Amino acid sequence: MRKVMTGNYASAYGAKVSRAEVIAAYPITPQTSIVEKLAEFVAAGEMKAKFIPVESEHSAMAACVSASIAGARTYTATSSHGLTLMHEVLMWASGARLPIVMTNVSRAMAPPWSVWADHMDSVAQRDTGWMQFFCESNQEVLDTIIMAYKICESEHVMLPAMIIEDAFILSHTSEPVDVPDQDMVDSFLPEYDPAVKLEVGNPMGFGSLVRPDQYMEFRYKAMKAMESARERIASVEDEFRRTFGRSYGGLLDEYRCEDAEVVLIVAGSAAGTTREVVDSMRDRGIRVGLARLRALRPFPQEELRALANRVRGIAVLDRSYTFGAAGAFYTETCGSLYPQAKRPFVKNYIAGLGGRDITPGIIEGIFSDMIDATDRGEVAGPEWVDVAGLERRWR
Amino acid sequence: MSPTTIPEEEYAHPGSTGCPGCGANLVMRYLLKGLGDRTIITIPACCWAVMPGYWPSHCLKIPMVYCAFEATGASLSGIRAALDVRGEEDVTVVGFAGDGGTVDIGLQALSGAAERQTDAIYVMYDNEAYMNTGIQRSGSTPWGAWTTTTPVKDAKGFKREPKKDIMGIMAAHDVPYAATVSVGHPEDFVKKIRKAKEVKGFRFIHAYSPCPPGWRMNPMKTIEVAKLAVDSRIFPLYEIVDGDLTITRKGKGVPVSDYLSIQGRFSHLSDEDVADIQRGVDQAYAELEKRAVPKK
């Protein structure tokens, strides 16, 4: 049934229809309405789940980890400082090969204090061994949670996933969302039943000390699992499309890229604004396209290489910054393209930090600049967009 | 049947990698004798994180899981929730952490689990320093002790701060059951564990756990020093049931110097220092007796 709801409620409904069994969460702006709604569902008996009101995000993830080892389907949600406080336990979740699903309401890191949209928190977790999915709409948030459980719980994957919704722009925006029928979700997503779990009568030690001559083999297996997740993500999305009629473009969601000269790589909600700008510029005969980075992990390396063979220029918009280097999406993109012969011009644009609005004007400014830079063959950067005091400023 | 005073059934395999004379090994042995095999245990970073040996070695006959150093309380809540969802409410869930993992880095998660009244038993085995990392001071290291981070350069170089009162902290959480136990008194230990097992809600066990290398002590002295700790009243044995405190074993009241003198970690203390410790112990024990409910 289609109803108007916020991104946060879409997350809560996603966990509900996925029948999460253990939810451990700690409140943080702007994630709170997710856990409030889930606590309501549990209290009302609408979910057969245990809600653990933990005293920190570190404990939220730690409780999920232990519950997951004990065989429960687990869910949590957090944001910014909460996510970075979890950092240690995120590694624990992936190292222990647990299919935990979490929503991160992506928000800027302090100082300066900011509660608004920014990808720094999520990007800072890219080495934790989690799959990371950036969402463009509330519907995608809900649908990706359902898909994520099916991907994570695959015996070939067994890794956790982070569903990322931009603070306020999705979390607090109400828009129509279709909540799938429970029985349809049930047949799409079977019960979680791990082969081995923590249980009495099973005297095993979980997570033992491993010597240097054994450690690398475990990491190698995790690497293989993340690689096989690529295929699993595609097949689960295909099944989802056949069941529910919606799909989101795999790891790299391309829009009007077929004959594009210049494309913009962007993740999260700004992709929607970019679609509007692409249409508008195309109406004026300018061949631009959008390549929405849906997954930061696994990173769409092959998809980007294929795209690079067709375009002259790639602009990469980062809503975060790695000081002393560049935007993470940019360095990841360049790293993916380096091994191949045909490498288009790539330029990095930094915009939308701390909730700064990414307007159609900014997106069009980036496209125009990238076309110009490609024509001139000069792609210095990174270019910080819309910063007071800079000579060039698009708004 | 042998006339043993504690259950003969063993839930630990030999071959654990604890140091010779390790008190923490005994704490686990007695604990499981009291609980039996419908028990799941979660262990953070501590000596016990390495004691089962390298993968694939496991030294217990029950399931065990590791958790992050500061996360024992949260791990308890997670396991409990997972078991409750599948209706295994009779299984005892145990957190088993060292003193640093409890009174320092794990205090927040411990407090959270206690406040939430997670139905579980938390056991802190107290060897009074970070022993797994090589004898660094913790909040549970007593006044006067040498550690590698309280080096004795001169007469005053030892730890100058008193031991954190974890039992007081847990009592302030109004947990339904809290008790001190010692490896020197296995019968009292097992009796309290059996009692704790029958209580619903969050239960806390403070287990005295001598560490021969960390205490600069001959490993054969582990039991002797544990008994001296009780007899000198430096580590009194008591329990708090729904707020009512009962001393379960009155020590003989031997001088604390008997206890201190067999441990190298106190060897630098002057007579005045020892007298100070004696005064502190006498005072604390008098306070404890005042709090104790008179026997009916």
Place this chain on the structure above:
Amino acid sequence: MNQGAIMIEVRFHGRGGQGVVVASEVLANAAFREGFEVASFPFFGVERRGAPVTAFARLDTRPIRLRSSIYEPDYVVVLDSSLMKGVDLLEGLKAGGHVLINYPDGKSLPALPSGYRYYTLDATSIAAEHMIGSKVAPIVNTAIMGGFARVCDLISLESMLESIRDKAPVKKDANVAAARAAYDRTKEVVV
């Protein structure tokens, strides 16, 4: 609904605690009932009770992809007329745009710039009459949305009332009745 491609943008002004965000959600829900694609969102600051706050709603006959804020609204809804001092309520309003103000009956509006259409509605009195909120602080967000249905032809009163019934946490009938009364008592003011 059969008007071809239509996109309208609405900005709400009020004070923290007055239900400004809920007003924007009531509109979004009503428009959704009318068959529109909708998006409503707050400018979410850390504003506490009493501080000026804004919220937005975007209605479109096509799926909404635009995620940037609203800078040039077609409609401005003012839940608290005391904001007319100190807040630029007309900022970016499109030429010929509509302004609905919660304003006491019997008082005349201060001088306002021409080129816009102004409507007033004594939502405070109506909310008080229907015992919504307290006597000192009536909650006006449902009444004012009844008035919005009068001002904006795209949303029927029925859809608005259904949306209010859906969103009002308590006193659903009173809120619906207040909105209905507000619809009747909304009038255009020529400045």
Place this chain on the structure above:
Amino acid sequence: MTKSYEDIPLTPISSVPSTMNKTGLWRVFYPVVDFDKCTKCTLCWKFCPDAAIQLVDGLPVIDLEFCKGCGICANECPAKCITMVKEGE
């Protein structure tokens, strides 16, 4: 040494009893029981940190494969019937 990454589980889950670790090799002194003096009080069994003592008809049987030689049994024996002897002597 692991033969192949394919032969190990996803994550290190241990299920082999720790009796795979022959901790008796750590020992410098080993306990010798004088069974004539033993009163079958079971204290040595009770206080062994390594569960390396079994009771057979009430008498302690020390498993030297695992005994680390800590000497607690000797120290606690009320009848003084356990002596610690240096390995190789």
